[in-house]
Amino acid sequence: MFDFFTKQKKPLFEGLCDIHNHLLPAIDDGSKNVAMSLDMLEGFVSLGITSVIPTPHVYQDLYPNTPTTIKNAFDVLIAETSKIDCPKVNSYGAEYMIDEVFIKNLQVSMPSLLLNNSYLLVEISFFSETTMLVQAGFTLLQNNITPILAHPERYHSIKTIKEYKELKNKGFCLQLNALSLLGHYGPEVKQKAKKILQEGLYDFVATDAHHLQHLKILQNINLSKKQGIQWGAIREFQLTQFS
Numbered sequence: 354m355f356d357f358f359t360k361q362k363k364p365l366f367e368g369l370c371d372i373h374n375h376l377l378p379a380i381d382d383g384s385k386n387v388a389m390s391l392d393m394l395e396g397f398v399s400l401g402i403t404s405v406i407p408t409p410h411v412y413q414d415l416y417p418n419t420p421t422t423i424k425n426a427f428d429v430l431i432a433e434t435s436k437i438d439c440p441k442v443n444s445y446g447a448e449y450m451i452d453e454v455f456i457k458n459l460q461v462s463m464p465s466l467l468l469n470n471s472y473l474l475v476e477i478s479f480f481s482e483t484t485m486l487v488q489a490g491f492t493l494l495q496n497n498i499t500p501i502l503a504h505p506e507r508y509h510s511i512k513t514i515k516e517y518k519e520l521k522n523k524g525f526c527l528q529l530n531a532l533s534l535l536g537h538y539g540p541e542v543k544q545k546a547k548k549i550l551q552e553g554l555y556d557f558v559a560t561d562a563h564h565l566q567h568l569k570i571l572q573n574i575n576l577s578k579k580q581g582i583q584w585g586a587i588r589e590f591q592l593t594q595f596s
């Protein structure tokens with residue numbers, strides 16, 4: 354057990370499913386091995402999270418994962434988690450990088466690693482424009498797949514509330530990285546996250562945990578009353594979509 358278990362702040366994450374994290378061992382920049390994944394699962398417990406959908410990177414340039422590599426890592430982890438009491442890890446998805454490769458593949462077939470058979474978690478590189486993102490979102494939605502944009506507060510090319518609203522109008526869901534609210538990615542990202550939260554534009558919240566330390570840090574989130582109300586609304590919706 355870890356000392357941080359003593360200062361639990363369960364209500365924020367209590368009962369939630371974490372829909373974005375790098376829990377699967379040794380296939381991206383997240384968990385390096387099974388032992389680390391098991392530590393992370395204890396970290397999820399300490400936050401009150403009751404189920405976890407791992408979402409490894411699918412990014413041709415850096416982490417060229419496929420449904421097979423991800424399934425293999427999932428099977429390795431599940432062989433261990435079946436022996437312990439931990440959050441449910443019943444399925445897996447992926448965090449797809451929207452780049453030229455993704456767009457090219459999209460012309461052939463839809464990506465298969467959906468969340469709950471209906472959502473696709475996507476990201477863009479932090480400095481890229483949103484042209485390909487919008488293009489991909491259009492095609493996904495035509496195929497009844499709802500894109501969830503991971504950590505929208507972290508992109509340099511998306512700055513204003515108007516731009517976030519435009520993405521929502523185009524059918525994107527927005528997923529807050531909870532770590533952003535703690536300034537983990539810098540003060541600018543923190544400010545953007547607070548603004549988007551207060552505007553009520555986020556649909557989902559997730560840890561994007563790459564290691565145990567991320568989950569420990571999340572023990573320290575404090576929200577203002579207004580932010581707390583918006584967080585509550587996100588929670589309500591997330592509970593209807595993911596169990």
Ligand SMILES: [Fe+2]
Pocket residue numbers: 373374375448503561
């Ligand atoms: Fe991620």
